[in-house]
Amino acid sequence: MSELPVGERLLALLRTDDALAARGQFVTATVLVESGAEQWLITITRGRVTAIAAGPFVMPAWTFALRSDEDAWQRFWSAPPVPGYHDLFALLRRKRLRIEGDLHPLMSNLLYFKDLLALPVEAR
């Protein structure tokens, strides 16, 4: 099984299409994505991902963080989907994801963020 590393998978977020960007038009935030010891900062401007920076970071600043591990992210993005790993809240329920920081942008745009974070599924 050839699995792209998490960092390469995340590049799919740069392909936010117009429809998804329109749904996220009120989202301007920086999201920290963590996979084990690795981290990325995803910059979102008015619903569009405008930059992805790979760590390590000295003083990262972010709105909220999604912390998980390589195995869980790979299952999360696998096709066909794996029951119990196919949604951010499925990972939460399994205690395989920790969400930290200012959750207001996430919770008030939850469908948007779920679809954004699912973009790497199609990248395989």
Next chain:
Amino acid sequence: MKTSVEAVTGRYLHVGIGGAEHRVYVEEAGAGVPLLCLHTAGADSRQFRGVLNDEAVTSRFRVIAFDLPWHGKSSPPAGWYETRYQLSAAAYQDTVLAVAGVLDLDRPVVMGCSIGGRLVLYLAARHPDRVGGVIGLQTGGHVEPYYDTQWLNRPDVHGGLVCAGIVSGLIGPSAPGADRWETLWHYMQGGPGVFQGDLYFYKVDGDARGLLAEIDTARCPVFLLTGEFDYSCTPDDTLAIQRAVPGAHAQVMPGLGHFPMSEDYQRFRSHLLPVLDQVLAGRDERGVPA
């Protein structure tokens, strides 16, 4: 485009529940053994549109689905703005039995999903002579909170969007798009705090694990169907009920999620119809009138 009129009819009942008068919306179709359907938390009876329009069911069952008070087209009680809605196990049982009473249903088969799937355990344990069997969809004994439900009801977060966002992943990934988004639309239309208030039963007041030993499947048959993609009530949760309730039937439904009757009725009915056959056969054996 082809036009048609469904055989489903809607009516309003006036019924006293917990000392308050309620106006409750009820839909039904078909004739035969009463099959009373209970929707999930934060949604309404539209979830049963597939069952209500399935002739293989309505030719043998009088299918009835109602909106819980505060949900769908049922009103909240007078003075609702001075109260906080919280569904208790007692109030939920009272509501279902009151609706069955007003409609004069003789030992209906009760099919509930999620909170409804939990409630049928209460009916089987506490009111086995008032029901003619139960079908639990997405039934578990208890769910530990895994997210903060305060997000579901605060003025600075769109309630409809966040409720739909919370449940979207509970739908099986291969569900048809139209039914996926119809299911989410029901969530987007819920009143403020209603989904959250239902979850009080689901996660706090309605822990059914202690009831299981009281269930006698010879008096009230128990059938459980659970979609494999449900991470709220997981297949393991349902199989734990089956192990604890001798005689309970349980089946995991591949590909389906938390809303089988609404997200993908065609896939669901292949599991439901054999269960309904068993329900009818069992009623004959026990001499319950059809």
